[in-house]
Amino acid sequence: MPNEGQRFSSLRMDIESVLKPFDDEQQYLRKLRNSSAIEPILRRLLDLLNDGDYRLLFSSINRQKLDYKWLETFSKLCMKRYLEVDDIFFTDHNLTNKIKSESSSKSIFDSFINYLKENFQNGFSVHYFHAIIYELEQLNQFKVDEISKQLKKNNEVIQKLFLLFDNSPNIVDDSIIHISSTPAQPIYINYKPIHMVYVRTEVIIKNNHNLQLPAKGIVNKFVADLIHTNTINILEEKTNKTYDILTKYLYFAQSCEKNIILPLKLRVLIIDGQTKKHHFGLIGEEPGKNNQYRCLIFFTDDMTHISAGYYSSSDIHICLDQKFEYENDFLNSYFKSYPERMMLRAKEGTIVKIRNPLLVTKNVFLQAIVILIDCSMMLIELSNTRQRFWIYRGSTLIEQMNNYYTTQNSNDNGGFRKQSARQHLSARRSNAPEIICLNDQMRTKCARTMEQLIDEIS
Secondary structure (H helix, E strand, O other), rough: OOOHHHHHHHHHOOOHHHHHHHHHHHHHHHHHHOOOOOOOHHHHHHHHHHHHHHHHHHHHOOOOOOOOOHHHHHHHHHHHHHOOOOOOOOOOHOOOHHHHOHHHHHHHHHHHHHHHHHHHHHHHOHHHHHHHHHHHHHHHHHHHHHHHHHHHHHHHHHHHHHHHHHHOOOOOOOOOOOOOOOOOOOOOOOOOOOOOOOOOOOEEEEEOOOOOOOEEEOOOEEOOOHHOOEEEEEEOOOOEEEEEEEEEHHHEEOOOOEEEEEEOEEEEHHHHHHHEEEEEEEEEEEOOOHOOOEEEEEEEOOOOOEEOOOOOEEEEEEEOOOOOOOHHHHHHHHHHHHOOEEEOOOOOOOOOEEEEOEEEEEEEOOEEEEEEEEEEEEEEEEEEOOEEEEOOOHHHHHHHHHHHHHHHHHHHHOOOHHHHHHHHHOOOOOOOOOOOEEEEHHHOOOEEEEEHHHHHOO
């Protein structure tokens, strides 16, 4: 006779075995995305469609040349059908389309393949279909997450029901997640680069370089491969005019979710809640426990004096183009040396000398007192005017940091060297706040840049 623990274990759902088909599917999709051959990708996508989809896709074009509108319809249908695929089993039987299984229709299916191959090779790059496969990977991961949560809930219910009929104190099941009375903490997930942009997606336009451009608009043509797209056709609804605008001037009007971990060097937009003024910049610090899951953003509106501030991911609008960089010595040095960062060690009441960014004179440093420390930022008050503002603790507006960077530039053309940093620390004066070298790898095991994310999926 099985003991009570064995009887209970037999009732539980084995999460790992249930999710194994999804893991196999994920590996297969990843293999397709890394393939340069178009035929296996097309076969996988066409397998998802039903007879009605074939009529919609092929009768509507009447064997005409395929265009981007057709490609958008095709991709949406593929993702819709993929989401409808049986939630438990990914098998050849389930995924094989009826039109392919009938021997009389096999030649029709093959003719679709050949027709699409010919047209796609003439009109589209394989990157467009890698993007669709990537979206299927995300849907597959979504299914895994949802099914995992449901199975865990089911196992909790099974445990409670079992305990109602058996009060044995010796039965312990480690697979059950015991929920404490404390509120659930938010689950943070890594940002995933966007591949496709659909028609009528709302965007914000950076138009300070050309005031004839509107401040906002909607995407007028489907974009299947955003990473390799430089220009997008934008419609201004009020005037019904269209503009071809470089992606580096476009930002998604929809801000990010609060629980998204955004990567370093991501180009972003912040809209001031009071003035509605737009501020553009780069993420210089990923959200994490040490900064209360906020992003440190370096603003590039004034390239002479780089300002900074902490913001929640939900305040951030992402730029559609992440490929080009700003020409700024401070930012280049910062990201080049990252995760090592030099900044002032200070505490409340520390006296520092600050260059007021509002003054025209560059080399005049004014005495200030530190009012508050917030991670990499500090609130200071100028002694003469009582003016207060936030400043990054590694900013060149601080006299000591300015002297340090000037010395570094003269020694090694802007790079950071550990040896010179140690020499600088050993020579610090006892009556002044010291400069310290922080290494963010000690706090975040895997700091990522936007370029690394793009390279992973390109």
